[in-house]
Amino acid sequence: xxxxxxxxxxxxxxxxxxxxxxxxxxxxxxxxxxxxxxxxxxxxxxxxxxxxxxxxxxxxxxxxxxxxxxxxxxxxxxxxxxxxxxxxxxxxxxxxxxxxxxxxxxxxxxxxxxxxxxxxxxxxxxxxxxxxxxxxxxxxxxxxxxxxxxxxxxxxxxxxxxxxxxxxxxxxxxxxxxxxxxxxxxxxxxxxxxxxxxxxxxxxxxxxxxxxxxxxxxxxxxxxxxxxx
Numbered sequence: 001x002x003x004x005x006x007x008x009x010x011x012x013x014x015x016x017x018x019x020x021x022x023x024x025x026x027x028x029x030x031x032x033x034x035x036x037x038x039x040x041x042x043x044x045x046x047x048x049x050x051x052x053x054x055x056x057x058x059x060x061x062x063x064x065x066x067x068x069x070x071x072x073x074x075x076x077x078x079x080x081x082x083x084x085x086x087x088x089x090x091x092x093x094x095x096x097x098x099x100x101x102x103x104x105x106x107x108x109x110x111x112x113x114x115x116x117x118x119x120x121x122x123x124x125x126x127x128x129x130x131x132x133x134x135x136x137x138x139x140x141x142x143x144x145x146x147x148x149x150x151x152x153x154x155x156x157x158x159x160x161x162x163x164x165x166x167x168x169x170x171x172x173x174x175x176x177x178x179x180x181x182x183x184x185x186x187x188x189x190x191x192x193x194x195x196x197x198x199x200x201x202x203x204x205x206x207x208x209x210x211x212x213x214x215x216x217x218x219x220x221x222x223x224x225x226x227x228x229x
Contacts, residue, residue, distance in 0.1 A: 004037055009174060013181035017229070020185030025139035027182045029097060035175060036065030039105050042167040043116050043158040051155060052103065052118055066101040068092035068145060077108045077147065079115065086157075088119070088150040098143030099130050105158075107168070114165065116158040125150040184229050191225055194218065 007015075012034075020027030033056070040052055055063040069092060077090035092098075092106065101121055108115045121128065127146040134140060158164075195218060198209030208214050 004041075005034075009177065013177060016178045016181040017185035017188070020182035021189045023139070024182060024186050025134075025137040027185060028137070029139040029141070031178060033063075033065050033097070035067045035171075036103070036105055038174065039067050039116075039167075039171055040065075040118065040158075042171060043105075043164065044118070045158075048118070048155060048158065062102070064097055064101045065103045065105065066095050066097050067105045067107070068095045068098070069107050077106055078110060079108060079117075079152075080149075084151060085154065086152045088117070088147045088152055090147055092145045092147075094131065094142050095145050096140050096142050098128060098145055099141040104145065114168075116164055117152060117156045118158060119150070119152055119156045121145070123150050123153075180228075184225070187225055187228065191218075191221055194221070 005012075012031075016027060016031065019030065037053060037056065040049055044052070052065070056065075074093075075090045077088065077092060080087045080089060088106075088108075092104075095101070095104070098104075103118065103120050105116065105118045108117065125148040127148065129144045129146065131142045131144065134142065195209070198214055198218060199207050201208050203211075209218065
């Protein structure tokens with residue numbers, strides 16, 4: 001259950017680039033659950049890992065996890081201590097796959113430290129508000145997650161909070177490389193489109209790609225693309 005795809009970061013980057021070449025929305029949407037799993041493997045103990053990740057194997061068609069931040073939200077997430085436990089308040093904005101997810105790993109910055117909790121999005125008090133109007137990125141199905149005094153489950157607090165900063169630094173470094181790979185995939189698709197157009201569009205009796213100035217431009221773009229890759 002906990003082995004994941006068992007892919008190297010290089011293999012993941014190659015897949016991310018290929019997906020983004022065809023559809024950057026799909027390329028950005030599919031890895032969201034992977035980020036949830038990676039974060040939980042870094043931050044949770046063995047019991048929490050089994051509890052929150054087993055459904056990805058047993059019920060893969062209906063299990064989607066997301067990682068949500070709240071630092072930039074108008075109502076940042078906060079935890080309030082009560083006799084029955086901790087209540088979660090606030091909201092997380094622009095959560096990718098938020099409309100489809102059934103669980104979320106939340107990073108909460110309070111006055112003293114950064115905390116990480118994981119919870120089911122089916123709990124009472126959670127409101128999912130879909131975001132619309134993303135041109136070409138509808139596969140991302142983003143949403144704003146509102147938490148109205150949600151009572152967190154006891155097993156929702158990730159126990160490795162003392163290593164949170166180090167773990168997040170590693171997680172964001174890996175995610176940053178995958179984002180860069182998607183950018184290369186999108187750029188590659190754009191370059192191939194431009195190259196085909198330069199062969200089809202004619203001026204003065206020949207394709208514009210045969211003119212030196214256009215050929216130099218395309219060559220420079222290709223070198224930048226290969227350098228980025």
